[in-house]
Amino acid sequence: MNLTPVDWLLMAIYFAFVLGIGVVLKRYVKNSSDFFLAGRSLPAWICGLAFLSANLGAQEVIGMAASGAKYGIATSHFYWIGAIPAMVFVGVFMMPFYYGSRARSVPEYLRLRFDEKTRGVNAVSFAVMTVFSSGISMYAMAKLIQTMHILDGPFAKLGVSTVWTFHVSILVSALIVLGYILLGGLTSAIYNEVLQFFLIVAGFLPLVFLGLKNVGGWSGLKHQLPTAFTHSWQGMSNAHTNPMGVDAFALVMGLGFVLSFGYWCTDFLVIQRAMAADSMGAARRTPLIAALPKMVFPLLVILPGMIAIALPNSAGTAINPSTGQMQVSNLGGKGLIPAKVDETTGAPILDSSGKPVLDYDLAIPNMLLHYFPTGILGLGLTALLASFMSGMAGNVTAFNTVWTYDIYQSYINPNANDAHYLWMGRVATVFGIALSVVAAYAASRFNNIMDFLQLVFAFVNAPLFATFLLGMFWKRTTGHGAFFGLLSGTAAAAIHQGLTLPQGAAVGIKGGWLGAVHTYPSEMAQNFWTAIWAWSACFVVTIVISLCTRAREEKDLVGLVYSLTEKPSQEQVAWYMRPAVLGAIVIGIALLLNLIFW
């Protein structure tokens, strides 16, 4: 790939700003609350954009475009069903307890509401998970830099072999993220996430514009794609009549309820952004403000994927992953999506029916290379790198907080002064990033271990929302109930996965290791049902055990449970700033979008 000095200049300016923000913010970090909670001093719109951006990791930009190329507009379910309702719920109903209880983290809320063991399980699993997610983000970025041969030019000039591309990418990204978090803590991470948000919009909007113009707008795109690709709900009544292989019930309950609420309402990575807000009102508005751009994000990330697959094969000046050169033939791919190539033989990889397996993850990179001349290409690549780094930084800031408050202060050294915990937070940032680097290398060596770990995380996360829902809205829920509910939920997820298999998959990591008694039409359907079973098991077991164990006194639950907490007063804000009104507007727009793309 040929980048010119103007591309490099744009990239360098971006990195200078990223680190510069950290340097300027350094003098405002005086105590641990400044470092971990941004001093609870940020306005709602900043927290809102950071709330959105922290989730904009590798999965989002590359993955959603890939999914757009694979499934079409139905991918928007991950936004309009799989994010918006949960974001409204957390803002309107749950934030009063997170923010109002003055808990400094989500595990700490569990400690206040339930007991030490429930917090411990959540804190440890969350800490491990963030380190691995950040490592996976780092790995994906280094891999992409390698595939796109971004560093080949400068390396050739310096006389460095390209085998170093992977190592240099990992090291540089780790050092940049480390630098700005060490300097400015959570404020620095949040400010950079806001910057990244605008950058991603600035980099991808012209791409969508050029792509749509090229294919003749939305109507042109409709002509060139199968009907199922441009309608999000048609064919959803049955798993066999839509490209995703899921039915509407699994979609709404599995994705829209269990997985989405489990993520947006309980994951400290995003909740931390709202906890940094300067008031209760701002904290509640944070996810609602985030929901507005979130709803139109499919435009930026799904459409490029759909355009990439809709273009005629002859349009394919796609990148050849093995040489990094642009070439007209795309090796048996479709549109701008090339076929996956066997690294040793150089031949396209074929599936069981003899069709080439497409490398959908290259949708966005190929779109950038296809439409962007040098100059704006630098902007687009910077936006892509920014999305990876915001995902990494979000995980690292969540990790250092949970480690310091919920593990170090709780179990290792409870009685130190604040300056010590601030120091610990900085140390945790360093070893959190060091562990991510280790995870990134583990991912490059042992792909199976990463798949396995992600599966385990999915089991641990699936039941979480049942615990929070019962904890916040049913005062009778007890610590024992919550703890054993969580364990049973995770066990149920594992058992369900062990008993089922997606169509065409082999027994092993995809399931069936307890003997497959049921086959799902797709892996996605299996995942959704695993989540539904895990949630239900946790919900039922938590209720049963809570009823058998002694309830906590009501006076201890004030501020932690809905029925025992005073409703936050709203007299001082304009009507359009009220969470309930904002929430209703957001839900209305989401419904409208679903109808438009029905």
Next chain:
Amino acid sequence: MGLDIRTPIGLMFSVFGVILTIYGCLSDRVIYGRSLGININLVWGLALLAFGIIMLLLGMRRGRGKA
């Protein structure tokens, strides 16, 4: 918080805008074949510059209001 985030955002996008605009004016038109003949550097450079200036103005207005 002492630093208004709109200031660095405004600054960065203004710089990006200026660079892309200048590059758009100087660059050979041949490279715009892939962007459908549109001088996307010039067009988008101007758009980013406008956005950057608006952010800078918003940041400055708040700064003055507080002082």
